[in-house]
Structure formats: C-alpha cells, structure tokens
Amino acid sequence: MKISIKHIFIIFLLFFVSFAKAQKTTINFIENDYKLALEQSKTSKKPIFVMVYATWCPHCNKMKATVLKDPAVIDFFNANYINVMMDGESPTGKDFMKKFRVTSFPTFLYLNEKETHLYSTGGEFTPEEFISESKKALNPNTQLPYLESQFNDDIRNSESCLLYLNALRKSIDRDKTDEIVAKYLSTQPKDQLFTAINWKIIAFGVNKLNTKEFDFVLDHQSDFAKVASPKRVEAKIVSVVNQSLKHNMESLDSIGYSKNRILAKNSNLTKVDSLVFKLDLQMYEACKCWDKYKQTTLESVQKWAWNDYKTINEITKIYIQHINDKEALQSAVTWAKRSVELNDSAESNFSLARLYNKTKDKKTAITYARKTKAIIVAMGWDTKEIDQFYLDLGIK
Structure with a gap:
C-alpha cells in the first residue's frame, strides 16, 4: 500500500499535536528569576503570577504536589500568565519578599507588566478555588487598584468599602485594613453605626489592638452583639488579641507585647484573659524572662490551667529547668500533683518525681520515679531517660 506525502504529513502533524499536548503536564514556571518574568510580561502583555514558597512549608508542598499538577490549573495558568516560582529563603527570593512585603508562605501574587499589585492571596485551595481566585486577578473589576479607586471615590459607601476590605484582607496589603475601616467609620453618623454591614466591615478590617476602632468595639460590645451575636463579637475581640500579641512574640518585641497586653486585658472577657495567660x-x-514567668504562673495556674494537665506539665518542665525559688517550687509540686490526678501518665509522674528531687525530697522522688518506670515498661516505651534518672537518684 502506497502512502502519499499528504498522508505522511497528516500523520506527522497528529503525532506532533499529541506530543505537544503530552508535554503540557506542568505549569511553565520560571524558577527564581523575577526579572526574566517581568521582561516576558512586557513583551507578551500577560500578567505575572508568582508563587512564593519555602521548602519546609507543608501548605506550599501540598499545593505543589496536588493543585499545581491539576490539568485544568496547568492549562489555565499557561494560557493566562507568565508564571514564576520564588524560593523565599533564597537570596533572590528574600529580595523579592522585601520588595513586595511578602511575610508568609505560600503567597500567590499577581502583577502586571508595570509591577502593579493586581491581586494576592495565600494558603491552600482546591483546583476550582485556585482558578476562581486567579480569575479575579484578570478581571479589572475585582483587581485591587479598581476596588481602591471605587472606595476612595465614595468613602461613605459601605458596599465598596466591604468589597475592598474583602480583597485586602487576603492580600499582602492586609495591614491596610485598619486604616480603611477608620476612614469609613469617620464618615458614618453616630446613630447609624450599629448595623449588620458595619459589623461586617469591622469584622473584616479591624485587626490591631492599638486603634480607636478596636477601642470602639470594646466600648460597644453589647450594641454590636444585637446586629451580629455575642459569640461573634467575642470571637472577633479574641482574634485581634491573638494576632497582635503573637506578632509581638514573633519579633520578641517585649515592649510592644506589654503595651498590647494591657489593651487586651481591658476587654474584660474570660476568653481573652485565658488566652493572654x-x-x-x-x-x-521565648524571652527567657523567668521572673515574669514565675510571677504569671504563681498568680494564674489555678485560675486558668487547673484542669489542663498538658499546660501544667509544660509549666513544671520550665520550673525544673529554670526556677530555683523554694516557695515557687512547692507551688509547682502542688500543680504537678494535680496533673497526676487529671492524667496518671508517665509524663505527669515523671515531672512530679523530678520536682520532688529538685526540692530535696528524694524519698518521694523515688516513689514517683518507680511509678513512672512501671508505666513506661508496661507501655513498651524507651526507658533511657528514666534509667538515667534512676542513676541520678541512686536507685538500683
């Protein structure tokens, strides 16, 4: 059977198309070269998609292993974006994070050829959610510059404020939300502040303790509870306290922590007091402020941790390692006994044995050491640590 040149060409063409399709099994990422992506964006007029990741980040690795390998996601991003993968711990990645104020992993950043921030978000998504979010960066009406201009054109407009806040709070510019809420609330008549949409604006946008807007929420908890619910208002206050104090902790800002701690305690909420403890x-x-640690525990363990054996065990470990005050150690013995009552485990008994040893009550320390070893042996666990403690106590 003779095969014409035309037939050969068709066969070759089908093979080439099939081969090309088979090749599109990954997103065409440029690795750690944002400048190259910017050049390609200027030439192609396509916007830039950047994933900023860290090798140790479980959310990043999950997105890479699943969502970014989804065929629909691959096709969408290869068709619509110049794609960049930036390792946030590499030198170029660190420079990129500093330039665009990226502070968490994974961050997904969308820019145009002029480096305008169009949209951004972070975390884990399903393929459908990820495509949906990424389409917002392509739509001029859902891009951040447009939402910002709409808000600024009429600061009193609650709908435009809410839309802008909703985009901002997911973005790398989330720290702007408190400023936006302040501008909006300053335009509202006092007798019309307590509405459902104003509560949404506050819930989306108030995220810092040291602001007039947070003080306003504290002073009007009951008013906002009527248009939302007491639980939602309380949850928002707890969330703001948690965010602010953890931010101080991460930077070991003890001065800022102390100031924000005072503001947090002004809420007079039980959940806030428990969280602050x-x-x-x-x-x-973290700061190795052992005197403050001792003072806090002596004042508050029985109030906030008396039924929490895990927290008690963590506290007793710190006392064993860092606290030498005799009266404080006796208090720690009382807490450790309570932990054994709540959870008669090897860990609880071992902590109590070590505390008795530190307070020079060797006889009682031996009693609880033996009990600890009996539990460990019964469970089939490694006895190395308790065996060493036996040697320290002189137990044969």
Whole structure:
C-alpha cells in the first residue's frame, strides 16, 4: 500500500499535536528569576503570577504536589500568565519578599507588566478555588487598584468599602485594613453605626489592638452583639488579641507585647484573659524572662490551667529547668500533683518525681520515679531517660 506525502504529513502533524499536548503536564514556571518574568510580561502583555514558597512549608508542598499538577490549573495558568516560582529563603527570593512585603508562605501574587499589585492571596485551595481566585486577578473589576479607586471615590459607601476590605484582607496589603475601616467609620453618623454591614466591615478590617476602632468595639460590645451575636463579637475581640500579641512574640518585641497586653486585658472577657495567660507563658519563655514567668504562673495556674494537665506539665518542665525559688517550687509540686490526678501518665509522674528531687525530697522522688518506670515498661516505651534518672537518684 502506497502512502502519499499528504498522508505522511497528516500523520506527522497528529503525532506532533499529541506530543505537544503530552508535554503540557506542568505549569511553565520560571524558577527564581523575577526579572526574566517581568521582561516576558512586557513583551507578551500577560500578567505575572508568582508563587512564593519555602521548602519546609507543608501548605506550599501540598499545593505543589496536588493543585499545581491539576490539568485544568496547568492549562489555565499557561494560557493566562507568565508564571514564576520564588524560593523565599533564597537570596533572590528574600529580595523579592522585601520588595513586595511578602511575610508568609505560600503567597500567590499577581502583577502586571508595570509591577502593579493586581491581586494576592495565600494558603491552600482546591483546583476550582485556585482558578476562581486567579480569575479575579484578570478581571479589572475585582483587581485591587479598581476596588481602591471605587472606595476612595465614595468613602461613605459601605458596599465598596466591604468589597475592598474583602480583597485586602487576603492580600499582602492586609495591614491596610485598619486604616480603611477608620476612614469609613469617620464618615458614618453616630446613630447609624450599629448595623449588620458595619459589623461586617469591622469584622473584616479591624485587626490591631492599638486603634480607636478596636477601642470602639470594646466600648460597644453589647450594641454590636444585637446586629451580629455575642459569640461573634467575642470571637472577633479574641482574634485581634491573638494576632497582635503573637506578632509581638514573633519579633520578641517585649515592649510592644506589654503595651498590647494591657489593651487586651481591658476587654474584660474570660476568653481573652485565658488566652493572654497562655501567650504570656510563651512570650516569657521565648524571652527567657523567668521572673515574669514565675510571677504569671504563681498568680494564674489555678485560675486558668487547673484542669489542663498538658499546660501544667509544660509549666513544671520550665520550673525544673529554670526556677530555683523554694516557695515557687512547692507551688509547682502542688500543680504537678494535680496533673497526676487529671492524667496518671508517665509524663505527669515523671515531672512530679523530678520536682520532688529538685526540692530535696528524694524519698518521694523515688516513689514517683518507680511509678513512672512501671508505666513506661508496661507501655513498651524507651526507658533511657528514666534509667538515667534512676542513676541520678541512686536507685538500683
């Protein structure tokens, strides 16, 4: 059977198309070269999509392994964007993060050829959600510059304010939300502040403790509870406290932490006081402020941790390692006994044994050491640590 040149050409063409399609199994990412992506964007007029990641980030790795390998996602991004993958811990990645004020992983940033910030978000998504979010960066009406201009054209407009805040709070510019809320609320008549949409604006946009807007929420909790609910108002206050104090903790800003702590306590909410106690423990441990750690625990363990054996065990470990005050150690013994009552585990008994040893009560320390080892042996766990403690106590 003779095969014409035409038939050969058709076969070759089909093979080439099939091969080309098979090749599109990944997004065409440029690795760690934002300048090259910018040049390609200027030439192609396509916007730039940047994923900023860290190798240790589980959310980044999950997105890479699943969503970014989805065929629909691959086709969408290859068709619509110049795609860049930036390792946030590389030198070029660090420069990029500093330039665009990226502070978390993964961050997904959308820019045009003029480096205008069109849209951004972060975290984990399904393929459908990821495409939906990325389409907003292509739509002029959902891009941040347009939403900002709409808000600025009529600051009193609650709908445009809410739309702008909703985009901002997911973006790298989320720290602007408090400023936006302040501008908006300043235009509202006092007798019309307590509405459902104003509460949404506050819930979306108030994120800092040291602002007039947060003070306003504290002073009018009952008013906002009527248009939202007491639980939602309380949850918002707790969230703001948590964000602000954790931000101080991450930077070891003890002065800022102390100031914000005072503001937080003004809420007079039980959940806030409980949260502040736990954050205090983390902050003072991180700063190695053992006197403050001791003072906080002596004042508050029985109030905020008396039924929480995990927290008690963490506190007793700190006392064993860093606290030498005799009276404080006796208090720690009381807490450790409570932990054993709540959870008669090897960890609880071992902490109590070590505390008794530190307070020079060797006899009682041996009693709880033996109990600890019996639990460990029964569970089939490694006895190395308790065996060493046996040697320290002189137990045969």
